[in-house]
Amino acid sequence: MKALRVTGYGTLEDNLEFQNVPVPTINNDEVLIECISASINPHDTKLIRGDFKRMEKLKFPYPIGGDVSGVIVKKGINVKNFEIGDEVFGVVQGAIAEYESVNAAQVTKKPVNLSFYEAASLPIAGMTTIQALQYASIKSGDKILIHAGSGGVGSFAIQYAKAKGAYVYTTTSADNCAWVKTLGADVVIDYKKENYLDMLSDLDIVYDTLGGQYTFDAFKIIRQGGRVVSILPSEINKEVAKELGIPPFMQFVFSLRKSKIEELKKQKNAYYRYFFVNVRKKEDLNEIKELAENRRIKPMIEKIYAFDDSKQAFKDLAKGHAKGKLVIKIK
Numbered sequence: 001m002k003a004l005r006v007t008g009y010g011t012l013e014d015n016l017e018f019q020n021v022p023v024p025t026i027n028n029d030e031v032l033i034e035c036i037s038a039s040i041n042p043h044d045t046k047l048i049r050g051d052f053k054r055m056e057k058l059k060f061p062y063p064i065g066g067d068v069s070g071v072i073v074k075k076g077i078n079v080k081n082f083e084i085g086d087e088v089f090g091v092v093q094g095a096i097a098e099y100e101s102v103n104a105a106q107v108t109k110k111p112v113n114l115s116f117y118e119a120a121s122l123p124i125a126g127m128t129t130i131q132a133l134q135y136a137s138i139k140s141g142d143k144i145l146i147h148a149g150s151g152g153v154g155s156f157a158i159q160y161a162k163a164k165g166a167y168v169y170t171t172t173s174a175d176n177c178a179w180v181k182t183l184g185a186d187v188v189i190d191y192k193k194e195n196y197l198d199m200l201s202d203l204d205i206v207y208d209t210l211g212g213q214y215t216f217d218a219f220k221i222i223r224q225g226g227r228v229v230s231i232l233p234s235e236i237n238k239e240v241a242k243e244l245g246i247p248p249f250m251q252f253v254f255s256l257r258k259s260k261i262e263e264l265k266k267q268k269n270a271y272y273r274y275f276f277v278n279v280r281k282k283e284d285l286n287e288i289k290e291l292a293e294n295r296r297i298k299p300m301i302e303k304i305y306a307f308d309d310s311k312q313a314f315k316d317l318a319k320g321h322a323k324g325k326l327v328i329k330i331k
């Protein structure tokens with residue numbers, strides 16, 4: 001079968017190639033999916049660049065692409081809740097391939113009202129947001145800032161926070177301001193022209209999709225007792241090291257370092273959490289399915305690329321200006 005593979009660490013141009021590889025085998029708990037569509041995430045481009053090599057060394061050639069939709073063509077004997085022919089979506093390692101195997105816990109039935117391309121755009125951005133806003137204990141009436149509302153994560157997050165009854169502030173640049181309003185954002189701030197730090201205060205939640213200095217600055221605009229949830233790290237403290245899977249001894253070393261986040265948390269009596277999405281939370285996938293079927297969430301796709309153009313999709317994503325999700329049409 002034809003599959004996109006990472007051949008080494010470095011540039012997208014030199015380290016991604018299509019290979020002819022055997023169709024994956026499955027164990028008793030897995031299903032084999034005939035992939036119809038995939039979508040890509042910044043994590044994929046970071047993986048190829050080698051950003052995570054200190055935590056986990058990849059064995060090349062390495063399968064790439066997380067978000068998938070397709071049809072179950074084989075199942076293990078322990079898999080009870082799927083039949084051959086079921087249309088599913090979820091998270092695999094190696095979505096940009098004709099077939100991929102995965103533990104049955106990582107997929108669920110595709111929303112009936114969505115195309116395979118739309119369904120493939122949702123899992124990682126959606127699960128990340130559901131988990132982030134659970135950590136943030138979002139509730140109706142909360143004032144939340146969602147950074148980068150026009151990105152893959154942000155465009156889901158605006159809709160999700162509105163579905164939860166929150167009042168949504170978001171940042172993006174001029175070309176996307178009107179568009180993120182149509183997703184439900186109450187106030188849109190053009191980050192290239194305006195300083196959101198001068199405009200916002202007393203927020204209940206900051207959903208920090210940018211990390212670095214943005215994380216530290218989040219504490220300036222939350223109320224006393226507010227919540228900050230980050231999906232990119234700002235400093236490697238003990239909790240972040242644990243979440244990133246850094247070995248226990250190094251976690252201990254990081255725990256000895258002075259933490260700026262701990263200081264900021266204390267000053268604002270705030271809750272802070274950095275986390276890495278748990279792709280095994282099937283209840284989150286089920287929630288995405290329900291939200292889509294109830295039309296509370298609409299998939300936001302900037303472009304659908306042909307299978308052969310997958311490399312171009314990664315290059316476009318790496319520019320950092322996606323408007324919603326970039327999707328690959330495998331079949």
Ligand SMILES: NC(=O)c1ccc[n+]([C@@H]2O[C@H](COP(=O)([O-])OP(=O)(O)OC[C@H]3O[C@@H](n4cnc5c(N)ncnc54)[C@H](OP(=O)(O)O)[C@@H]3O)[C@@H](O)[C@H]2O)c1
Pocket residue numbers: 041042043124125128147148149150151152153154171172173174176191209210230231232275276277317320321322323324
């Ligand atoms: N921890 C986890 O488990 C987890 C899970 C998912 C994603 N992530 C991370 O979260 C980040 C966001 O993911 P994504 O899929 O949304 O990325 P993305 O789709 O590539 O985000 C692109 C968007 O970010 C906007 N943007 C860039 N810089 C900005 C700034 N300074 N202020 C406001 N908006 C800005 C861009 O808007 P303009 O074009 O207008 O500049 C663009 O629309 C990535 O770094 C990803 O790796 C982490």
